[in-house]
Amino acid sequence: MTTISPLIAGNWKMNGVSQSLDELTELANLLTTGEAPRAVVVICPPATLVAAVAAQGASSGIMAGGQDCHANASGAHTGDVSAYMLADAGAQFVIVGHSERRADHGETDDQVRLKAEAAIGAGLKPIICVGETEAQRDAGQAESVVAAQLAASIPDGAGQHEVIVAYEPIWAIGTGRTPSNDDIAQMHASIRARLVDRFGPRGNEFRILYGGSLKPVNAREILAVENVNGGLVGGASLLAKDFYTIISAV
Numbered sequence: 681m682t683t684i685s686p687l688i689a690g691n692w693k694m695n696g697v698s699q700s701l702d703e704l705t706e707l708a709n710l711l712t713t714g715e716a717p718r719a720v721v722v723i724c725p726p727a728t729l730v731a732a733v734a735a736q737g738a739s740s741g742i743m744a745g746g747q748d749c750h751a752n753a754s755g756a757h758t759g760d761v762s763a764y765m766l767a768d769a770g771a772q773f774v775i776v777g778h779s780e781r782r783a784d785h786g787e788t789d790d791q792v793r794l795k796a797e798a799a800i801g802a803g804l805k806p807i808i809c810v811g812e813t814e815a816q817r818d819a820g821q822a823e824s825v826v827a828a829q830l831a832a833s834i835p836d837g838a839g840q841h842e843v844i845v846a847y848e849p850i851w852a853i854g855t856g857r858t859p860s861n862d863d864i865a866q867m868h869a870s871i872r873a874r875l876v877d878r879f880g881p882r883g884n885e886f887r888i889l890y891g892g893s894l895k896p897v898n899a900r901e902i903l904a905v906e907n908v909n910g911g912l913v914g915g916a917s918l919l920a921k922d923f924y925t926i927i928s929a930v
């Protein structure tokens with residue numbers, strides 16, 4: 681099995697104004713004064729802060745990412761931001777297909793795939809999110825739902841680029857609940873198998889992140905689960921100390 685360098689990404693969601701960059705400064709201090717982090721560290725702030733995070737994070741190795749992008753490079757799309765614009769602002773990553781966008785904006789797998797393609801085209805690394813609802817898990821459909829999302833959301837060209845998958849069970853997001861380690865292991869193994877099926881040995885090199893109530897208290901055990909190659913952190917990424925504790929748990 682190829683060794684994959686783990687990645688911890690903070691998704692600030694619609695939290696954070698310019699003062700929040702104080703947290704970034706604190707995180708940078710923790711990262712540069714403590715033991716060198718064993719993970720690639722990414723912060724995905726609101727679009728208004730991407731340029732500031734990219735500029736301010738650079739000296740401590742923190743990279744910036746967007747939380748979404750439009751599938752087109754430019755055009756009449758009021759309120760949207762393209763992958764090129766994020767790259768131009770200094771981003772290196774972009775989250776696509778987050779369940780909150782799938783739910784709030786009716787985003788389909790096809791749209792998510794087009795966004796991922798746009799991201800790749802702009803030189804960004806897409807973090808493609810998948811995950812089941814609680815009802816789907818209770819009905820024993822979690823793996824088939826995620827498999828269908830993977831099949832339709834990941835572009836065919838992903839094997840030639842750096843594409844990251846994030847498994848985020850919807851019922852675990854912001855709830856303080858997480859799947860058992862066995863359930864996480866089973867889902868990540870299933871995702872891995874599908875990636876290898878589709879992309880051959882290259883499928884072993886994709887990072888598969890876990891997201892959903894990843895916290896300082898559970899990070900060490902979740903991040904140690906096989907095929908968990910890092911995390912996508914919401915609430916706990918807003919405080920530098922908490923986020924640093926998760927990074928250090930790798």
Ligand SMILES: O=C(CO)COP(=O)(O)O
Nearest residue numbers: 691853854892893914915
């Ligand atoms: O949605 C998430 C990250 O994208 C997870 O959010 P929480 O860590 O707040 O559960």
